Amino acid sequence: MFKDSVPKYWRLRDVVYRLKYIYCRDCGKSSFPPRSKCPYCGSSNIDHRYSKGNGVVEEYTVMYQSEARYQDYQPIVFGVIRLDEGFRIVAPIVDVDPNSVEEGMRVEATLRRVRVDGSTGLIQYGIKFRPSRR
Amino acid sequence: MASADNVGILGWGAYIPIYRISSDEIARVWGFDDKIPDSIWVEEKAVGAIDEDTVTMSWEASRYALMRSGIDPSEIGAVFVGTESKPYSVKPTATIVAEALGIPPKKLASDLEFACRAASEAIRISIGLVKSQIAKATLVIGADTAQGAPGDLLEFSASSGAAAYIIGNPNQAAAVIVASNSYITDTPDFWRRDGAPYPEHGEIFTGEPAYFHHIVNAVNGLFEEYGFTPKDFDYAVFHQPNGKFPLQVGAKLGFDREKILPGIVTPYVGNTYNGSALLGLAKVLDIAKEDEWILVAPFGSGAGADAYAIRVTDKIEEKRSLAPTVEELIKRKILISYGEYTKMRGKIRKYER
Amino acid sequence: MIQQPIVAGFGAVRIDRHFGMSSIDLAVESLKDLESRHTDIDLAPDTVIVSSMHPEIMQEQSGIAGVMADYLDLKGVRVYRVESGEASGLAAVNMAYTLIRSGLSRSTLVIGVEKVTEYPTSMITRAYSLIEDSDYKGFYGVTPAAEAALLAKIYMKRYGYSYQDLYKWPYLMHSTATTNPYAQLKFRLKDTSYEKSPIISDPLRLVDMFPYGDGAACIVVSDGSAVDKRDAVIAIAGVGASSDIVDPFVRSDPVFFDAVKNSFNQAVAMADVNRDQIKYIELHDSFTPYAYIAMESMGLVERGASVRSLSDDLTINGTYVNLSGGLKARGHPWGATGVYQVGEVFRALRGEEQYRSIDPIYAGLAQNMNGPGAQSYTTLLRRVD
Numbered sequence A: 001m002f003k004d005s006v007p008k009y010w011r012l013r014d015v016v017y018r019l020k021y022i023y024c025r026d027c028g029k030s031s032f033p034p035r036s037k038c039p040y041c042g043s044s045n046i047d048h049r050y051s052k053g054n055g056v057v058e059e060y061t062v063m064y065q066s067e068a069r070y071q072d073y074q075p076i077v078f079g080v081i082r083l084d085e086g087f088r089i090v091a092p093i094v095d096v097d098p099n100s101v102e103e104g105m106r107v108e109a110t111l112r113r114v115r116v117d118g119s120t121g122l123i124q125y126g127i128k129f130r131p132s133r134r
Numbered sequence B: 001m002a003s004a005d006n007v008g009i010l011g012w013g014a015y016i017p018i019y020r021i022s023s024d025e026i027a028r029v030w031g032f033d034d035k036i037p038d039s040i041w042v043e044e045k046a047v048g049a050i051d052e053d054t055v056t057m058s059w060e061a062s063r064y065a066l067m068r069s070g071i072d073p074s075e076i077g078a079v080f081v082g083t084e085s086k087p088y089s090v091k092p093t094a095t096i097v098a099e100a101l102g103i104p105p106k107k108l109a110s111d112l113e114f115a116c117r118a119a120s121e122a123i124r125i126s127i128g129l130v131k132s133q134i135a136k137a138t139l140v141i142g143a144d145t146a147q148g149a150p151g152d153l154l155e156f157s158a159s160s161g162a163a164a165y166i167i168g169n170p171n172q173a174a175a176v177i178v179a180s181n182s183y184i185t186d187t188p189d190f191w192r193r194d195g196a197p198y199p200e201h202g203e204i205f206t207g208e209p210a211y212f213h214h215i216v217n218a219v220n221g222l223f224e225e226y227g228f229t230p231k232d233f234d235y236a237v238f239h240q241p242n243g244k245f246p247l248q249v250g251a252k253l254g255f256d257r258e259k260i261l262p263g264i265v266t267p268y269v270g271n272t273y274n275g276s277a278l279l280g281l282a283k284v285l286d287i288a289k290e291d292e293w294i295l296v297a298p299f300g301s302g303a304g305a306d307a308y309a310i311r312v313t314d315k316i317e318e319k320r321s322l323a324p325t326v327e328e329l330i331k332r333k334i335l336i337s338y339g340e341y342t343k344m345r346g347k348i349r350k351y352e353r
Numbered sequence C: 001m002i003q004q005p006i007v008a009g010f011g012a013v014r015i016d017r018h019f020g021m022s023s024i025d026l027a028v029e030s031l032k033d034l035e036s037r038h039t040d041i042d043l044a045p046d047t048v049i050v051s052s053m054h055p056e057i058m059q060e061q062s063g064i065a066g067v068m069a070d071y072l073d074l075k076g077v078r079v080y081r082v083e084s085g086e087a088s089g090l091a092a093v094n095m096a097y098t099l100i101r102s103g104l105s106r107s108t109l110v111i112g113v114e115k116v117t118e119y120p121t122s123m124i125t126r127a128y129s130l131i132e133d134s135d136y137k138g139f140y141g142v143t144p145a146a147e148a149a150l151l152a153k154i155y156m157k158r159y160g161y162s163y164q165d166l167y168k169w170p171y172l173m174h175s176t177a178t179t180n181p182y183a184q185l186k187f188r189l190k191d192t193s194y195e196k197s198p199i200i201s202d203p204l205r206l207v208d209m210f211p212y213g214d215g216a217a218c219i220v221v222s223d224g225s226a227v228d229k230r231d232a233v234i235a236i237a238g239v240g241a242s243s244d245i246v247d248p249f250v251r252s253d254p255v256f257f258d259a260v261k262n263s264f265n266q267a268v269a270m271a272d273v274n275r276d277q278i279k280y281i282e283l284h285d286s287f288t289p290y291a292y293i294a295m296e297s298m299g300l301v302e303r304g305a306s307v308r309s310l311s312d313d314l315t316i317n318g319t320y321v322n323l324s325g326g327l328k329a330r331g332h333p334w335g336a337t338g339v340y341q342v343g344e345v346f347r348a349l350r351g352e353e354q355y356r357s358i359d360p361i362y363a364g365l366a367q368n369m370n371g372p373g374a375q376s377y378t379t380l381l382r383r384v385d
C-alpha cells in the first residue's frame, strides 16, 4: 500500500494535537470530530473549540488484533470517553494495566505517537488518554 | 554584584514516564554483579513507553510548566528543545511541541544539541531574549529518551524524562535567576556519530577531565564574578549522570550532602540527560521556600557546564500545587521486565514488512 | 412502462482462501455456476454492475467493472462499479433494480466480487478498517472489531446478557453452514469452543467475527425477458436504502440501527406483501452483536429480546434467519456479500437444498450494512405465482 499522506496529517493537526471539536450554539451540544453542521440538530451555528482533555471512561475494550501500523502498541485499550466538554471520543488509553480499566474512570489527555510510517516516513502524533493523575 | 541576570522562572514542569526497569533486572540479564549499579547509585530508571519520545515528553512537561506559569501560550516568544534524542534528524522537535501546545506562529523555535546541557544553554539564550525584550517569555525544554547500548554500563542509567521552564518577567516569577555563568571546552568524553544508534564514551575519562573539571570551573567562575560562597545557597543541584557524581562534585565545591540530596533524581529515574539537572531543580522548586537560594550546575559532554544562582520568591507556594510534583511523578510507576523495556525503547531489531 | 425486476438466476463460488484465483477468475467461476444452475436462460446482459469494496488495494485494479466485462467477453455493455463499503453488494442490487425498473436495462448482470486473502492478516485488517471514519477512528487504529466489541459490551450491559448468551449466534451459524455448498466454514462449534478462541477485541473472540475469505457471486436481474421458468419465478418486490451518522457513539442509541430499520421498512412498504408473509431473512452478522441488533432494528423482536427469543431452529417470532450460515460462517467477502445474500433468499424461495426443511415461503429479504449500521440496504424478494 501507499505511504501515509503528509498533507492529511498536517490538515488534522488541530484536531489530533488539541482535540478541536464543535459546539452548537443552537442546541448546546458538542461533538467530535469537527464538521460543518451539528450532527444533533443540523445547525451551522457552531463554534470551534479546544478540549482541555479531561473526561470519563464510559466503556472500553482491549484489542489484540490491530492493523499493520498499530501492531507495536498491542494490546490497545480503546475507551469510549466522554469529555468534560460533553462530546464522546473513541481513543486509546495508555499507561494502564488493561485489567484495571473500569467504567467511570477519570482520564486525561496525553500526547503520544499514534502511528509511524515505516522507518523513513512521518511520525504522527495525537492525543491519547491515561488515568488522571489528580 | 556585576550585571545580574534578573530574569524570572514563571513556571516549571516535570515529566517522568510511568514505566521503570530496576538495575537488578539489567544486571541479571547481562551478568553484572549487583554491586555495580550500587557503586554508581542507580536503583531504577524511567522507560518511555513505546509511543513516547522527546516530542511527547516535551509536551507533557511544558503543559505543567504552562499551568504553573499562569501565562497564555500566545505570550511565548521562543520554544527551545534541548535534546540529544531527536525523533527526526532533520525536522525540529520544537515546532511540533509548540503547535500541539497552541503556541502561535510568531515565535522562535529550534532544537539545541549539546549532549546533556543543550537545554541549559537555552536558558542562557532565554535570559538574553527576555532582557532584550525580543521575547516576552520563552519555553525551555530539556528532554531525552537517552540511548544506552544493550550491555553497556551506560544502560543502567540512560533513561527517559523531561523538564520544562517558562522564562520571563521576574515580577511574576516563582524564582529569579539572579546570575549565571558558563565554562566550555573541546573535551571528547562522550559522543554519538551521525547515524549511530548508541553513543560511545570514555568511561572513567568522563569523570575528572570532563564532568568535574567543567562543573567546578563554571561554579567557581560564578562565585568569583558575583561574590557567592557555598554558604549563600540552601540547595545545590548538579547534572546527575548517576547518583554518586553530584555528591562528589558538591563535596569538592564545599556543599554539604544535605543541600544536594533534595535535588537528587537519577537514582530513582535514571539519567534523563537534558532533563537531569533541570528535573533536580524542579524537585527543589517543589519544596523550596521564599528567599531560599538554589545553585544549579548542568553539564554536557563535549564539554561544558553552566552555573546559576536562583532566588525563590513569594509566588512559589501558589504555583506549586498547579501541577504534579517531581516526587509524585517518581512515585507513580509500573515496573517492567527487560523484555518489555527492549520493546518499548526500540532495542529489538525489526524488519519492515 | 414500469418494469417488474426479476431475479433470473444466481451463481457463486464457495467462499474460501482462493489463493489460485484472481477476482476475475472468481467472477468467471461464479458465472459458470449460474450457467450450470440455470441451463435454459439466455445470458445476454446489456449492463454489468460490479460490486467490490477494495479492488484498488487487494487487486491493484481501478475500473474493475470494465476489465471484468472484457474478460467475460461482454463487449459493448454498460459497466458500473458500485461501492458502499461492506454493503456494496446490496447497493449494487438496488442499482440493478433501478435500471430495470426505469426500462434503461432489460438484463443486468450483478457481480459481487472480493479478493480478501491477498495479504497477511494485519494488512487485511488495515484494508477492512478503511470503513471507519479515516480522519478520526481510522487515524487512531480503531478496527471494526474494536468498535463491535464496544457495542457488544453496551448491549450486554443494557439488556443483562453474558458473553455465553451471545455465543448462541456463532454456534448456530456454524451448525447451519455445514450443509451450504457456498459456505467457507463447515465445521460445528462445541458449547465451549469459545473458551479456546483467541480474543480479537474483548469480549469478542475469533468465533464472533466473520472469517477472511475470497468470493464472487452473481445474479441476473431482468425485466422477465430472460428467466429460468422451470422453477418459481422470483421478483424483486421492494428495495430500501438508508444511512445514519457514521459514528454510533454520536447517535441517540448506539445499539439500535436506524438505517437498518428504515431500509427494512422502505422495502416492505414498497413491496405488495404483508409483513407476516416475509418468512426468511438474510441479515448482516459480521460480528455477533450485530446479528442481534439487526434483528431488533428490523423489528423482528423488541429491543433487547433477540438473544432470548432466537430459537435453535433459527426462527425468531416465526421468521427464519440466516439458514445459510450468515456472514459468520457462510462468509463475508466484503463487496460480494450482498449478492450472496440475495442468492440465499432466492434459493430459499425456490426451496433449494439448504432450505428444504422449511415450509414453502412466499417472500424473504436480505439486509446488508456497512459498519455498525452506518448505511444499510434491503432487498425484498417474492415468488411470482
Ligand SMILES: [Zn+2]
Pocket (backbone or CB within 6 Å): A024, A025, A026, A027, A028, A029, A038, A039, A040, A041, A042, A043
Ligand atoms: Zn445542534
